[in-house]
Amino acid sequence: MKSDSLTEQSDIKQAQRGDKNAFSRLYERYAGRVYATSLRLCGQQNRAEDALQETFLKVWQQLPQFAGRSQFFTWLQRIAMNTAIDHWRREPVLADIAQVEQDSYQPGADDERDLEQAIRRLPKQARAVFVLVAVEGFTHAEAGRLLEIEAGTSKAQYFRAKQLLRDYLGEHSDE
Amino acid sequence: MSDSKYSEQKLEQALRSLPREVSPPPALWQQIEANLDGHPQHAAKPQVRTSWWLASAASVLFCALLLWSTQTGDDHFRPGPGNEHAIQQLTYEQTVRSYEQALAAYAGQLGDSDSTAEIADWETIRWQWQMFEQARDVVRDAMVQSPESDVLSEQLMFIYQQHLVWAQTVATTLHS
Numbered sequence: 001m002k003s004d005s006l007t008e009q010s011d012i013k014q015a016q017r018g019d020k021n022a023f024s025r026l027y028e029r030y031a032g033r034v035y036a037t038s039l040r041l042c043g044q045q046n047r048a049e050d051a052l053q054e055t056f057l058k059v060w061q062q063l064p065q066f067a068g069r070s071q072f073f074t075w076l077q078r079i080a081m082n083t084a085i086d087h088w089r090r091e092p093v094l095a096d097i098a099q100v101e102q103d104s105y106q107p108g109a110d111d112e113r114d115l116e117q118a119i120r121r122l123p124k125q126a127r128a129v130f131v132l133v134a135v136e137g138f139t140h141a142e143a144g145r146l147l148e149i150e151a152g153t154s155k156a157q158y159f160r161a162k163q164l165l166r167d168y169l170g171e172h173s174d175e
Numbered sequence: 176m177s178d179s180k181y182s183e184q185k186l187e188q189a190l191r192s193l194p195r196e197v198s199p200p201p202a203l204w205q206q207i208e209a210n211l212d213g214h215p216q217h218a219a220k221p222q223v224r225t226s227w228w229l230a231s232a233a234s235v236l237f238c239a240l241l242l243w244s245t246q247t248g249d250d251h252f253r254p255g256p257g258n259e260h261a262i263q264q265l266t267y268e269q270t271v272r273s274y275e276q277a278l279a280a281y282a283g284q285l286g287d288s289d290s291t292a293e294i295a296d297w298e299t300i301r302w303q304w305q306m307f308e309q310a311r312d313v314v315r316d317a318m319v320q321s322p323e324s325d326v327l328s329e330q331l332m333f334i335y336q337q338h339l340v341w342a343q344t345v346a347t348t349l350h351s
Contacts, residue, residue, distance in 0.1 A: 020208060020211055023211070024204060024208065027204055027207070031198075031199050031203075031204070032195075032196030032197060032198055032199070033195055033196050035196075035197050035198070035199040036194065036195060036196055036197040039197055048199075049199065049200065049203060052199055052203060053203060053206060053207050053210075056207050057207060057210055057211070060211050082318065086315075086316070089315075114189070115186075115189040115190065115192075115193060116193070134190055135190070135193060162183070162186065165181075165186060166181040166182070166183070166186055167181070169181040169185075169186070169189070170180040170181035
């Protein structure tokens with residue numbers, strides 16, 4: 001664990017000096033987590049890929065300003081979250097459900113895949129609130145601040161999301 | 176409460192089993208790498224970007240303020256003695272809450288078809304509304320580049336407040 005942290009610090013320092021190999025190791029370490037969040041928030045594979053690319057380009061550009069006062073992942077995650085939310089904002093309110101079904105994403109066991117697909121079918125705002133609160137562990141006040149909605153609206157959307165997810169997954173289990 | 180066949184407990188269980196990571200398509204790194212231009216220390220400094228965004232937002236906002244105050248001659252709208260103090264007392268959360276709620280209400284009032292026909296400069300009002308939205312979006316975009324910038328947060332809050340004061344003033348004028 002300690003050596004992991006030392007390796008990471010060394011990679012950060014090298015990447016700050018412009019070493020792309022060191023940066024690729026940071027990408028390998030964190031791209032999966034950033035992509036999971038982006039995919040769930042944005043709901044569509046192409047948007048999530050754009051958000052992931054944009055995140056790591058910003059991280060590369062801003063690395064010289066990273067002073068190590070916070071954990072590297074905390075810093076990176078903040079950039080990733082803001083970028084994914086920015087892509088989420090650009091999504092039309094009426095999302096294209098057909099696109100969700102066309103995406104080839106299949107992460108693993110059926111239960112996981114069903115829930116992933118169901119999350120991506122949720123309406124835009126309900127999906128974002130659910131991902132931030134239930135998956136990422138934000139409070140409603142924090143989620144509200146990020147999405148620029150009231151905490152009360154966040155709570156209402158969260159309960160709506162849970163109900164819709166149970167309905168979607170219930171339909172599936174009937175088949 | 177719910178007749179769903181998928182229980183709350185089952186949902187919680189499925190949620191706990193969600194993977195923390197999802198592998199992105201392997202080709203993505205190559206695309207990113209191709210866009211890593213040179214040494215990061217030589218990349219444009221965020222401060223420069225921030226200044227540029229701030230200048231853009233400020234100029235857009237200035238146009239809206241100037242046009243509005245020139246046309247109405249309404250000193251109440253301008254931030255200054257009288258309304259500046261009240262504006263600054265709002266916290267960030269209060270501002271966001273007020274902004275979301277009040278803007279929806281004012282949009283409803285301004286969009287009232289009975290009154291719009293009587294407003295000679297309706298197009299100007301719509302244009303100013305769009306200017307505020309553009310100024311707001313410019314700063315929001317800049318915050319994606321520099322999420323930790325206090326200057327940008329303050330700028331966004333300022334635009335929210337000014338947009339609200341403007342909308343309130345327009346609505347009051349229309350209904351007086």
